[in-house]
Amino acid sequence: MGTFSYFPHTEDDIRQMLDRIGVERLEDLYGDVPAGFIHKGDYNLPDAMSEQQVRDFFEGLAAKNTRLKVFAGAGAYDHYTPAVIPYITSRSEFLTAYTPYQAEISQGTLRYIFEYQSMICEMTGMDISNASMYDGPTAAAEAVRMAVACTKKKTRVLLSETLLPNVVKVIETYSRFSGTPLGFIKAENGQTSLESLKAELAAGDVAGIIVPALNRYGIIENFEGFADAVHETKGVVIEYCDPSALAVIKTPGEWGFDIAVGDGQPLGIPLCYGGPYVGFMACREDYVRKMPGRIVGQTTDAEGRRCFVLTLQAREQHIRREKATSNICSNESLMALYVTVYMSLMGPKGLKKVNCLSYGGAHYLHDELLKTGKFEEVFDRPFLKEFVLKPLVPAEKLQQKLLDAGFFGALSTPEGYVSFCVTEKRSKAEIDAIVAVVKEV
Amino acid sequence: MKYYDKLIFELSKPGRCGYTLPENEYGIHLKELPAELKRSKAPELPEVSEVDVVRHYTNLSQMNFGVDTGFYPLGSCTMKYNPKINEEVAAMPGFTGLHPLQPEKTVQGVKAVYEAMDKALAEITGLSHFTFLPCAGAHGELTGLMLIRQYHMARGDEKRTKIIVPDSAHGTNPASAAVCGLEIVEVKSKANGLVDVEDLKPLLGDDIAGIMMTNPNTLGLFEREIGEIAKLVHACGGLLYYDGANMNPMLGMVRPGDMGFDVMHINLHKTFSTPHGGGGPGAGPVGVAEHLVKFLPETVVSGFHGNFGVILRAYAYILMLGRQNLKYAGMFSVLSANYIKESLKDCYKLPIQSVCKHEFVFDGLVNDGSKEGVEGATTLDVAKRLLDFGYHAPTIYFPLLFHQALMIEPTETESKETIDGFIEVMRKIAAEAAEDPSFLKSAPHCAPITRPDETTAARQPILRYHKEI
Numbered sequence: 001m002g003t004f005s006y007f008p009h010t011e012d013d014i015r016q017m018l019d020r021i022g023v024e025r026l027e028d029l030y031g032d033v034p035a036g037f038i039h040k041g042d043y044n045l046p047d048a049m050s051e052q053q054v055r056d057f058f059e060g061l062a063a064k065n066t067r068l069k070v071f072a073g074a075g076a077y078d079h080y081t082p083a084v085i086p087y088i089t090s091r092s093e094f095l096t097a098y099t100p101y102q103a104e105i106s107q108g109t110l111r112y113i114f115e116y117q118s119m120i121c122e123m124t125g126m127d128i129s130n131a132s133m134y135d136g137p138t139a140a141a142e143a144v145r146m147a148v149a150c151t152k153k154k155t156r157v158l159l160s161e162t163l164l165p166n167v168v169k170v171i172e173t174y175s176r177f178s179g180t181p182l183g184f185i186k187a188e189n190g191q192t193s194l195e196s197l198k199a200e201l202a203a204g205d206v207a208g209i210i211v212p213a214l215n216r217y218g219i220i221e222n223f224e225g226f227a228d229a230v231h232e233t234k235g236v237v238i239e240y241c242d243p244s245a246l247a248v249i250k251t252p253g254e255w256g257f258d259i260a261v262g263d264g265q266p267l268g269i270p271l272c273y274g275g276p277y278v279g280f281m282a283c284r285e286d287y288v289r290k291m292p293g294r295i296v297g298q299t300t301d302a303e304g305r306r307c308f309v310l311t312l313q314a315r316e317q318h319i320r321r322e323k324a325t326s327n328i329c330s331n332e333s334l335m336a337l338y339v340t341v342y343m344s345l346m347g348p349k350g351l352k353k354v355n356c357l358s359y360g361g362a363h364y365l366h367d368e369l370l371k372t373g374k375f376e377e378v379f380d381r382p383f384l385k386e387f388v389l390k391p392l393v394p395a396e397k398l399q400q401k402l403l404d405a406g407f408f409g410a411l412s413t414p415e416g417y418v419s420f421c422v423t424e425k426r427s428k429a430e431i432d433a434i435v436a437v438v439k440e441v
Numbered sequence: 442m443k444y445y446d447k448l449i450f451e452l453s454k455p456g457r458c459g460y461t462l463p464e465n466e467y468g469i470h471l472k473e474l475p476a477e478l479k480r481s482k483a484p485e486l487p488e489v490s491e492v493d494v495v496r497h498y499t500n501l502s503q504m505n506f507g508v509d510t511g512f513y514p515l516g517s518c519t520m521k522y523n524p525k526i527n528e529e530v531a532a533m534p535g536f537t538g539l540h541p542l543q544p545e546k547t548v549q550g551v552k553a554v555y556e557a558m559d560k561a562l563a564e565i566t567g568l569s570h571f572t573f574l575p576c577a578g579a580h581g582e583l584t585g586l587m588l589i590r591q592y593h594m595a596r597g598d599e600k601r602t603k604i605i606v607p608d609s610a611h612g613t614n615p616a617s618a619a620v621c622g623l624e625i626v627e628v629k630s631k632a633n634g635l636v637d638v639e640d641l642k643p644l645l646g647d648d649i650a651g652i653m654m655t656n657p658n659t660l661g662l663f664e665r666e667i668g669e670i671a672k673l674v675h676a677c678g679g680l681l682y683y684d685g686a687n688m689n690p691m692l693g694m695v696r697p698g699d700m701g702f703d704v705m706h707i708n709l710h711k712t713f714s715t716p717h718g719g720g721g722p723g724a725g726p727v728g729v730a731e732h733l734v735k736f737l738p739e740t741v742v743s744g745f746h747g748n749f750g751v752i753l754r755a756y757a758y759i760l761m762l763g764r765q766n767l768k769y770a771g772m773f774s775v776l777s778a779n780y781i782k783e784s785l786k787d788c789y790k791l792p793i794q795s796v797c798k799h800e801f802v803f804d805g806l807v808n809d810g811s812k813e814g815v816e817g818a819t820t821l822d823v824a825k826r827l828l829d830f831g832y833h834a835p836t837i838y839f840p841l842l843f844h845q846a847l848m849i850e851p852t853e854t855e856s857k858e859t860i861d862g863f864i865e866v867m868r869k870i871a872a873e874a875a876e877d878p879s880f881l882k883s884a885p886h887c888a889p890i891t892r893p894d895e896t897t898a899a900r901q902p903i904l905r906y907h908k909e910i
Contacts, residue, residue, distance in 0.1 A: 004766045006522055006714075008856035009773055017780040017857065023796075026772045029779060030694055032663045032796055037695050043564050048763025051526050057760065058753075062535025064550035068543065075744060076541050082460065084491060086532065088498045096507030096523050098515060099720035102834050104825065104888035105442065108505030109719040112498070115449050118906040122484040128904050132721070134576035137744040145620070169741045177587050177621045220478050248471055250480050263744070273551055274541030274745025275576070276722030288902070294720065299898035302883075302891040306446060311898040317579070317616035318839065322625045327616035330577040330710070334718030337498075344449045344494045345459035348483040352471070353462050359474070360467035382475055403547065408540055428466040 004048070069430055071365075071402075071409030073218070073386040073421030075136065075164050076274060077266040079244065079354065080425050085268050085341050089334055099294070099330065103309045109333065110308035113296040116340040123246045123343075124260035125253020126282035131294035132331040133279030136263025137170035140210060140240055142292045142326055143261045143281060144171055147208025147236040148180055149290045149325065150258075154207040154235065156181045158200050160192040162215035165414065167240060171210070185209065190217045190379035194225050201233045208236035208259075213252070214245050217379060218362075218386030218419065227256030236287075243267055243280060243339075245384050247351035252282075259283045268342030269335060278335035289315060292326030354424045358385035361422035361431060368435045369420070374398075378417055388417035393441050405437045444889040445500040450906050452497060453487040459494050485908065504889045505719075506833055512859050514781075516800045516836035516848025517611065517659060519689050519711035521770075524761065527715060527754035536753060541745035551749070554756055558726075561759050565767070566685075566705060567698025568728035572737045573747040578686055581706025581725025582617035582653070584740045588704055588729060589651050589680045590621060591736045601678070605644055605652040607636050609660060609840045611686060614653045623650060630842060634660040634793045638669055645673055651680035656700065657687050657798035659840040659848075661778065671701025680704060680733075685725075688712045689852070690775045690799035693768020703730045713755035724751040773853035774799040777860055781849055784864045788871035792843055799852070805845025806871055810878035818874035820845040822881035826873070829887045830866045 003010075009017075014026070023029060030038060049057065070078035089095065093108060100106030100113075113131045120129035133139035144157045157175070159168055161184050175182050183206075186196035192211050200206060209230055215221055223239075230237045238259040239252035244266035252260040264278040265271075283291055289312070297311035317324040346354065362385045369375050375389035391398055395412045402409050410418040422431065489497075507513070513520035531537075539548055555573060562571050575581040586604065593601040604623040606614045608630055615625045626644050631637045636654070652674050656664045664670070674681055683697040683705035689712045691697070697705050709715050710723035717723070724747060729737065762770065775798050782791065782801045789803035811817030824834035824847070836848040851860060874881055885891065 004762065004769065006524060006762070006854050007766070007769055007773055008854070008859075009776070010857075013857040014776065017776050021776075021779045021783050021796075026776060029772065029775045029796055029798075030663075032665050033695055034665060034668060036668070037700055039694055039696055039699070042764045043693065043767060045561055045564055045764045045767070046760060048765050049760050051761065054526055054757055054760050055529065058530045058533060058757065059535075061550035061553055062533045064553065065535050065539055066543075066547035067535065067538045068540070068547065070540050072540055072542060074542055078540065080462075084459075084494055088495065088502075090528060091499070091502045092509035092523075093502035093505040093507050094719055095528075095716045096509045097505050097719045098513070098518055098520060098717040101515075101836075102506075102824070102828060103893050104885050104890055105504075105506040105828050105833065106719075107444075107889055108501040108503070111448065111501050111504070114904075115906070117904060118448075118450065119484075119486060121905045122486060125480075134580060134721075135744045138576070138580070138742065166741075166744045170743060173587070173739075173741045174620075177590055179622050220474070222478060224477070246480070247484055248474070248480060250478055254480060270537040271540050272537045273539040273543075273548065273749040275743070275748040276750050277744070278722075288904075295902075295904060297898040298903040299894045301893050305444065305890055307890045307893045309893045309895055309898050311895070311902060311904075313899075316612075318612040320616070321612050322615035322619040324612070324616040324619070327579045327583055327613050327620045328577070329579045329613050330717075330721040330723045332576070332718075332722045333720035334716075335722055337719070340449075341494060341498060343486050344489060344497075345491065347453075347458055347460070347486050347488040349458060349488070350460035350462065351486070352483065353460075356471045357462065357465055359471050360465050360469040363469045363473075364467045382478060399544075403544065408543055408547075411542060424462060427463070 068406055068408035071407055071420050071422060071434060072411050074411055074419060075166055076271055077423055078271055078425055079266050079423045081268050081270050082345050084345060085338055088341050089337050094337060095334065100310060107307060110296050112337050112340050114298065114308050116336045117296060119340060119343045120280050120282050123243050124282045125251035126260050127285040128288045129282040130291055131296055132333060132336040133281055133293060134332060135277045135279045137167045139261040139279030139281045140167050141171045141174035143238045143259045144175060144180060144210065145178060146259065146290050147238060150236050150287055151207040151234060154205055156183055156205045157207055158183045158185050158209040160185045160211040161187040162192050163212050163240060164216045190219045190381050191221050198229055201229060206233060206235045208238055210238040210240055213239055213241040213249060214384055217388045218383040219379060219381040220249050220384055223255045245355060248355045258287060264339040267339040269338050276332060276335050278332040278339060290325055293328050293331055357424035358422055361426050362387060365420060365422050365431050369438060372439050374438060374441060385423060386419060386421040388413060388419045391418050398441050401437055401441050407434050409434060442504055442889045445504060447497060448906055449487045449497050452489050452493050455488055457488045457490050459489050459491045511831050512855060512863055513833040514835050514849045514851050515833060516850040517686055519850060519852055521714055521852040522854035523714055523716040524758060527757045530757045531750045531753045554753060558752055558756050562707060562726060562728055566728050567696030568705065569731045570734050570737060571726045571728040572740060573726045573752055574743045575706060575725040575727055576743055576748050577721060577723045578706060578708040578725045579613040579617055580742060581727045582613055582684065583620055584727045584742050585682050585704040585706055586618055586621040586623060587740045588733055588736050589682060591739050592733055593650055600648050601650040603648050604650050609658050609842055610653060610655060611659060611684060614684060634662045635664055636670065638666050645677035647678060649677055649679040651682055653682040653684060655684040655687050657690060660793060660802050661797035661800040663798055667700045686711060690771045692771035694771050698730060703733060709751055709755040714758040715751045715754040722748050722751055724748040770853045777851040777855060781851055781860060781864060785867050788868055800848055800850035802843060803847040804843040806874050808875040810874045815878060818878040818881040820847045822884065823870055826870050826881045826884035828885040832863055
């Protein structure tokens with residue numbers, strides 16, 4: 001046995017420890033394992049590497065990936081991550097702690113989660129936020145479960161056809177096993193149809209609905225009349241939202257909705273090939289006891305000082321076991337810190353500006369692309385930073401040409417459209433460059 | 442650690458900002474948005490400078506305890522050292538800058554990571570293939586149970602809707618089963634802490650989807666009758682699920698697949714050293730035996746490809762340790778746990794006297810100091826007093842089999858000196874309890890705050906900041 005830098009045990013330490021335990025060899029500590037189950041020999045894995053070899057190895061792998069100028073969204077948005085965020089989130093007091101079970105030595109984590117909850121409430125216009133979920137799609141699936149738990153005797157949940165495909169897929173997976181029947185609300189010209197919703201509600205079995213604020217086409221939906229229609233039948237309305245956009249567009253709270261969920265990724269979290277991100281969930285006060293996940297609350301210590309604790313834990317798996325509101329335990333706490341630091345840096349004005357730049361860039365690109373004559377407009381609806389067009393050239397060829405020029409855009413949609421997205425990270429020069437490539441297709 | 446009282450909102454002053462952004466070159470502005478789609482009032486977020494933000498969160502961090510701060514023997518959480526090379530690898534721009542929907546040919550390096558991790562985890566666990574979509578252990582449990590249900594449903598065996606869960610199981614086990622639409626049947630543990638095979642037998646039938654087991658179990662004991670249990674469950678047509686939360690001591694020594702398990706999750710944030718992040722992000726990849734591989738695509742449980750950044754870190758860890766060292770992670774974790782157990786069992790009640798694996802459970806103090814009119818010191822009091830000495834507390838009041846459970850998991854990355862220091866303090870606390878339990882009841886005395894009023898927090902919840910007017 002050689003020594004290894006993560007194991008401080010010396011030969012002498014091992015001898016002394018084995019003596020105290022009263023066994024001869026390390027292997028004797030596995031004396032209770034039937035011999036047939038003991039793994040013979042070493043794993044068939046590579047030999048140990050030095051740290052430098054590991055670094056070189058991963059630099060090699062990273063070099064096999066192509067870094068592209070991102071003009072794509074579809075659930076992951078290339079917004080800028082300020083330098084402060086990785087700096088703060090890599091502080092080991094945050095990074096190497098676990099769930100704040102011991103409040104007395106976890107006030108750092110508890111405080112930022114409380115700030116995070118407050119900010120999510122501000123953004124969504126809701127009363128209560130939990131401490132985080134895994135990602136947007138799983139938050140949506142949990143919200144669907146919550147809607148069913150909140151309504152008596154009703155079981156069916158309606159999904160708008162305009163939800164992102166990956167959100168629908170995760171909801172479908174969860175619902176198939178939990179036994180929640182799903183239905184769909186039709187889309188009309190790229191917007192969830194109120195008529196279709198009313199027709200579905202007439203069946204009387206709808207526990208809740210879920211609709212997207214910025215939908216799969218990038219359109220900002222108008223939900224006039226939705227809350228009333230669903231509340232009349234005692235159902236729950238869930239909005240799937242882009243939290244960055246909520247700085248400027250009408251909030252789920254303003255629409256009169258009950259639960260807001262989405263992915264916090266647009267708030268300062270790098271793309272990182274899809275994760276880790278963070279799901280958020282906020283709701284009206286009436287629903288708090290049905291909410292899944294950790295929640296942090298304010299209280300005082302024995303000396304009357306303000307402090308923070310995990311609270312309302314009677315909802316959770318470690319207390320309620322199979323009767324818990326959810327099975328969630330570890331969530332995405334550190335990613336909630338990304339979001340909290342981001343919103344602190346940006347403030348209301350910075351977020352507005354991010355949206356303004358994204359809006360400006362996306363509309364400029366939209367208009368320039370149409371001018372090339374290689375696309376047709378699909379929907380005449382307001383959009384924010386993402387939009388779809390109908391390509392008049394083969395979509396695959398279009399995407400390939402863009403890739404060759406170092407751009408990732410023109411994502412094919414199942415409807416035969418292509419989508420583009422522009423954030424504040426893209427400059428006008430880059431947009432002009434991508435348009436120039438499109439002209440050559 | 443010193444107490445710091447601010448919330449970021451309280452540092453706000455209109456007119457300050459912490460960002461820099463380019464100018465709008467487009468001549469197109471948000472005011473073109475239809476009024477009925479705009480929010481009426483800007484969100485009340487803080488307006489602070491960059492230095493305000495950096496100081497505030499640095500101050501917050503100084504009220505926090507992590508593995509890098511000190512010994513963190515939190516049972517069932519495997520708080521091992523988080524190597525720094527992992528962080529550097531995960532921060533490489535060639536990984537962080539990738540959009541999740543980029544075409545495969547532009548992410549060949551990523552593909553290599555997933556393929557190598559699939560192979561490595563298969564080798565380590567004795568299973569065939571893994572899905573990397575689950576973002577945490579409980580998420581993995583849910584995914585694994587979905588796979589078990591899918592297996593039965595695909596065979597038209599619709600009535601298998603019950604899952605057997607031991608009374609010592611992690612709380613997530615029954616909760617995950619419930620989310621998956623399964624009915625929970627509890628199997629009892631014997632006095633020696635192991636699943637009671639005689640109690641199990643009558644539960645088995647054609648309505649059983651499977652059994653969830655943790656091995657070693659939550660008492661840190663190896664379920665030595667697992668061979669017999671696997672035979673019985675398989676014979677009734679059920680499958681075996683392995684909760685990989687306690688996989689660390691098995692590294693290099695025992696593979697779940699060899700014990701007869703069909704499905705498992707593995708917590709990369711425990712066994713494979715990725716940081717716990719104050720409660721995530723983790724990753725809970727789920728592995729299956731050959732006959733279940735075809736069902737893996739059925740369980741789309743997260744938005745893209747799982748927590749890729751976490752998977753990268755775990756891969757770096759496996760490469761660092763390599764073939765030669767992985768098994769010592771397991772053995773040293775077991776060595777340290779048994780050493781602490783043997784060194785403290787005269788002051789703390791040890792309900793089960795046998796060799797443990799990576800963790801073990803005491804059932805409170807041998808002498809809690811209670812006498813006529815004096816309430817004895819509890820496990821909570823011991824835990825709080827430990828904080829004064831610069832240690833994180835063990836897991837307390839779990840598993841539920843004992844009233845004063847104190848669950849200690851030291852991991853393999855702690856030196857004998859660190860462990861001896863902890864043992865000494867635990868003995869000192871036991872002596873303090875015997876002398877004067879009230880001193881423990883007011884602990885901690887040296888943390889940034891004293892004990893919080895949890896009752897008021899739950900009865901009159903304040904769950905967000907409101908500006909004082």
